[in-house]
Amino acid sequence: MSTITIHPDGWKPAKGYANGxxxxxxxxxxxxxxxxxxxxxFESHDFIGQTRQALQNIAEVVLAAGGSVSDITRLTWFVTDKREYLARQKEVGAAYRDVMGYHFPAMTMVVVAALVEDEALVEIEATAVLPPED
Known part of the structure; x- marks a missing residue:
């Protein structure tokens, strides 16, 4: 499945995500x-460990549906601690690339007061567009 990344003329480069x-x-x-x-x-009670696991969980769902991480077109992140996310962006990027490689879909980050699971520090939802079935 091929995707086309949209980047309006004259906009500064998007770093780590796509505008469309x-x-x-x-x-x-x-x-x-x-x-x-x-x-x-929860094997990790650390923000980076949980981020890596959440991304791995997404990858596994996409693979189970017959796709690959390159088919992911959108990620929405919910984090409970904006300061930790900003302070650890380099580590977040490394964890992201470990699972997703250099595939950067459209993304949104939302800071929330809490998540339903008390131990959860991050929750990520995804949209993927898979190739047609044979």
Whole structure:
């Protein structure tokens, strides 16, 4: 599946995200994923560890649907601590690239007071556009 990244003329470069994506195919909506394992256990109580796990969970859902991380067109992040996110952006970027490589879909970051699971520090939802079924 091919996507087209949209970047309006004259805008400063988007760093680590796309302003827009055009895609055609089957749409997969991935519910918010938090930093716990498939057994719903938090192995990490650290923001970076939970970020990596949440992204890995998204990748696994997309793979289970027959896609790949390059099919992800949008991510919406919910974080409970803006200061920690900003202070650890370099580490967030490294964790992101470990799972997603250098694929940067359209993204939104929202700071929230809390998440439903008390131990969760980050929740990420995704949209992917998968190739047509054969």
């Amino acid at each position: 994506i055009i895609a055609e195919g089957r749409v997969l909506f991935v519910g918010g994923q938090i930093g716990w394992t498939a057994d719903q256990v």
